[in-house]
Amino acid sequence: MGKVQQVDCECKEKKTEFSLVRVKGTWKSKPGKKINKDPVDCVSPAKIFESVTEHGTSWTVVSPITFTYKVTETHGLLDPGNSTLLVGHITDSQQLEDIKKSNKPIRRFIVIDQEVCDIYGSKLTEYLEANNVMYKILALPTTEENKSMETALKILDEVNNFGLDRRTEPIIAIGGGVCLDIVGLAASLYRRRTPYIRVPTTLLSYIDASVGAKTGVNFANCKNKLGAYIPPVAALLDLSFIQSVPRRHISNGLAEMLKMALMKHKGLFELLEEHGCMLLDTKFQADNTVYGHSSQKAASQATRIAITTMLEELAPNLWEDDLNRLVDFGHLISPALEMKVLPSLLHGEAVNIDMSYMVYVSHESGLLTEEEKKRIISCMVGLELPVWHEEFTMELIQKSLQDRLKHSGGLVRMPLPVGLGQAEIFNSTSYDVLYRAHVKWCEELSVSSDSTCDA
Numbered sequence: 001m002g003k004v005q006q007v008d009c010e011c012k013e014k015k016t017e018f019s020l021v022r023v024k025g026t027w028k029s030k031p032g033k034k035i036n037k038d039p040v041d042c043v044s045p046a047k048i049f050e051s052v053t054e055h056g057t058s059w060t061v062v063s064p065i066t067f068t069y070k071v072t073e074t075h076g077l078l079d080p081g082n083s084t085l086l087v088g089h090i091t092d093s094q095q096l097e098d099i100k101k102s103n104k105p106i107r108r109f110i111v112i113d114q115e116v117c118d119i120y121g122s123k124l125t126e127y128l129e130a131n132n133v134m135y136k137i138l139a140l141p142t143t144e145e146n147k148s149m150e151t152a153l154k155i156l157d158e159v160n161n162f163g164l165d166r167r168t169e170p171i172i173a174i175g176g177g178v179c180l181d182i183v184g185l186a187a188s189l190y191r192r193r194t195p196y197i198r199v200p201t202t203l204l205s206y207i208d209a210s211v212g213a214k215t216g217v218n219f220a221n222c223k224n225k226l227g228a229y230i231p232p233v234a235a236l237l238d239l240s241f242i243q244s245v246p247r248r249h250i251s252n253g254l255a256e257m258l259k260m261a262l263m264k265h266k267g268l269f270e271l272l273e274e275h276g277c278m279l280l281d282t283k284f285q286a287d288n289t290v291y292g293h294s295s296q297k298a299a300s301q302a303t304r305i306a307i308t309t310m311l312e313e314l315a316p317n318l319w320e321d322d323l324n325r326l327v328d329f330g331h332l333i334s335p336a337l338e339m340k341v342l343p344s345l346l347h348g349e350a351v352n353i354d355m356s357y358m359v360y361v362s363h364e365s366g367l368l369t370e371e372e373k374k375r376i377i378s379c380m381v382g383l384e385l386p387v388w389h390e391e392f393t394m395e396l397i398q399k400s401l402q403d404r405l406k407h408s409g410g411l412v413r414m415p416l417p418v419g420l421g422q423a424e425i426f427n428s429t430s431y432d433v434l435y436r437a438h439v440k441w442c443e444e445l446s447v448s449s450d451s452t453c454d455a
């Protein structure tokens with residue numbers, strides 16, 4: 001065993017590192033990094049570091065926590081023969097076997113967006129009845145205005161009345177990003193952490209809100225001010241829900257997809273450039289008489305790339321400790337714009353206006369050619385997204401970037417495209433560049449954007 005104790009002479013600190021080992025059912029701290037495994041059942045990845053000084057003793061606990069969650073794309077999630085909704089989150093094969101053999105009915109508490117319930121509620125009930133599930137369906141108007149602690153508490157009240165086995169009965173959320181965020185927060189509060197499942201029914205929540213770990217509600221007039229980083233046990237994705245989503249909300253989701261394309265995937269950009277209109281017309285559905293098989297191929301490619309690129313950025317940074325995030329593209333100025341003009345812009349629309357301006361910043365900085373800039377803007381217009389807004393002023397830009405400096409460790413950390421499907425983070429974009437980009441952006445896009453918005 002190596003040297004385990006260090007005495008720092010100047011401040012007279014004695015430091016000891018302990019490993020934690022389980023011997024006959026009880027945990028014991030053992031000094032040192034290397035443990036002789038023989039008499040030990042299990043060595044924990046956790047450590048305790050003890051420090052003794054003349055002022056007292058302190059223990060620093062390092063306890064690594066692993067989150068495992070599944071993102072599953074499936075067809076016919078509400079077809080009675082598809083068991084994914086009930087057992088798709090289970091990773092342990094023995095547990096799955098036990099459930100299949102057991103005669104005990106499965107119990108599930110389900111929160112569903114009211115509008116989604118109006119469309120899919122009877123199908124959901126039939127599914128649960130056919131699978132002999134004991135259930136409670138709570139339909140709520142999960143709108144941005146109701147994205148509050150009050151709604152979360154209402155859910156918790158009903159969950160408490162229903163009674164849940166925290167280990168085996170995950171709460172299921174079915175709806176758009178608002179519903180998934182509120183239920184996720186409620187679940188993470190109930191008995192300190194009850195597992196939950198996300199079933200997204202909008203395009204935005206399908207490729208964005210479902211994939212990560214964030215939950216939240218609005219508070220003190222700020223978006224998602226209360227929340228937690230607790231991922232669902234599973235996100236169960238079925239594109240068929242998207243068929244009833246209004247066209248404007250499909251564009252809204254396409255904005256977040258375009259963000260990933262511009263930051264990291266040229267192929268996805270080209271796909272959106274070429275097939276954006278078809279994706280809007282077909283609403284990502286397979287059985288389309290006009291476009292045939294090509295619509296299904298484009299839809300599944302686009303969602304798959306959007307999800308995998310998003311997972312690549314999120315998985316190593318689940319709690320957003322690393323502040324250099326490409327997924328922040330389009331989210332530097334847009335939150336202030338979105339709140340300022342609420343409810344006239346949807347989230348993805350505000351994000352797109354921000355991205356459109358940033359494309360001009362990139363061009364002005366010599367990072368994008370004129371042709372690349374034009375291609376990106378015309379792709380945005382093709383996706384029926386706004387590319388300009390009169391409230392997106394230099395004042396709003398400066399104020400938002402100053403706020404960002406405060407919350408991002410003193411650096412602006414501005415993701416900018418440096419070619420199609422490539423990006424880097426910049427910290428020193430000058431006021432001059434921001435200003436020139438804004439002038440050009442207004443000159444070139446204010447007129448065309450007016451006509452797009454009126455259409």
Ligand SMILES: NC(=O)c1ccc[n+]([C@@H]2O[C@H](COP(=O)([O-])OP(=O)(O)OC[C@H]3O[C@@H](n4cnc5c(N)ncnc54)[C@H](O)[C@@H]3O)[C@@H](O)[C@H]2O)c1
Nearest residue numbers: 115176177178179201202204205208209212214241244245
């Ligand atoms: N947690 C995250 O990582 C994350 C990421 C992105 C966005 N969000 C959050 O997501 C929210 C936006 O999500 P959204 O765009 O899905 O909005 P939303 O949840 O408000 O849904 C949009 C509208 O579509 C309706 N709807 C939902 N599914 C439908 C369907 N299949 N058919 C017909 N109508 C349907 C809803 O009733 C609602 O009126 C924001 O609050 C945002 O903060 C969270």
Ligand SMILES: [Zn+2]
Nearest residue numbers: 256331347351
């Ligand atoms: Zn977003």
